[in-house]
Amino acid sequence: MIDAYDILETISMVREEHLDIRTVTMGISLLDCAADSVSALCDRIYDKITRRAERLVKTCDDIAKEYGVPIINKRVSVTPVSLVAASCGAKDYVPVARALDKAAAAVGVNFIGGFSALVHKGYTQSDRILIDSIPESLAGTERVCSSVNVATTKSGTNMDAVRRMGEILLETARLTRDKDSIGCAKLVVFANIPEDNPFMAGAFHGVGEPECAINVGVSGPGVVRSALARAKDCDLSQAAELIKRTAFKITRAGQLVAREASRRLGVPFGIVDLSLAPTPQVGDSVAHILEELGLEVCGCCGTTACLALLNDAVKKGGLMASSHVGGLSGAFIPVSEDAGMISAAQSGALCLSKLEAMTAVCSVGLDMIALPGDTPADVLSAIIADEMAIGVVNHKTTAVRVIPAYGKKAGDRVNFGGLLGEAPVMDVHPGSPARFIARGGRIPAPLQSLRN
């Protein structure tokens, strides 16, 4: 017999503490869509996605209703377009982005990821075309997300790609200037990108993945914060224990949804991503968990330590709850998508350098941070290079999703609406890294890469 306390606890997690499944993402291989003309390629991509993901949204809605846990986002990730489009002979891949956008709209998902290239060791011709097509593709579509992997622990950092991505960010910001440069919110630069990440904007379906897979991202910062609030002034061992127990319950809900979606859609279950993903809603903030642990404000001294504790406990609790764990798995700290981060940044308590330190101990990186629109491309590249160095040396995924908001200066605000939220524009260090970035070449793989 189910315990009445457990029933009431679950209901209150959903209704009052915003427990939800953040995303069910269907990964679809497009490798068999390759064609020798761009129009044939686009037709095949559209047909395959709409066939494979036809029932995704309806199935997820049914599961959410039956189990009483909301599934906020239904999404699709695909094979990196730079691989699929390599033989189509096109000089730009904007039509492919449009085909992805159309397919995403047809199946009713809010984002589709995989307008991507993996260039950590060098470019193919197709990678160059894809990267050059990013600004126009993101400006001309609504649902397409793009990612570029420029570094891995195994092969080091491709600094030519890092330099180029600084320019691409500025151009994307310029082309989407009428919407606070929202294009940059759909573009992520990665080190050690995972092949099975269900979260946007960095999701893509890796070449080591099956034909099709269901990956699920869980959430629940509000549930963790409430559990800590109830425990009052317990010591940090007890706090970590409490976070582990809560993460276990959250992840089990995700595992159940993943298993059911996989069974009903006849698609293999890939992974559950053990993440605490905030939203701008009050009561759904990772920053507020850190403050519940005893910080006056997120960003003050002690923030990195609290985040490290939180991130570790979430993983330990979640690991046992799922048969396959993957993706990014860790606490997210996207500034514009977290009510506590927004207010900490607004008050000046949270700055770019503290955020960078925080990314060393959690997933994923500098995320949803608005910067002045006149930030030079080489400064953006240097921000990317710093973040890549943290990922490469520490054997972890790191990423940069910053928005150099066109026409805005430090202290102004950008507002993307919905889950992407809003943020104050942050100050950037005025010193120039121009000579460093102009050098180009590759930063060699670190000693940590030699593990054989």
Place this chain on the structure above:
Amino acid sequence: MKAVITVIGRDCVGIIARVSGRCLEYNVNILDITQKVFSDTFAMIMMVDIGNISAPFTEFVDSMNALGEEMGLSIHTVHEDIYNSMHRI
């Protein structure tokens, strides 16, 4: 297959009758009821068998939600697996 129906709201005449009547309509068998009234707040947890339900379970959930709205109560109907998953190892 089982489901759990929770009902919370201001007490009034006929809550159990109408909730169980709706179960009958869908051929859902009631296995257990835990119910209390705290001052004038009614709270009930009902365990039901949905093995022989006469319509898709999602329709039953919608129907119970509609009944809740009609009576000014919060009625929550979910498959038991969510509780088993989250609270049992």
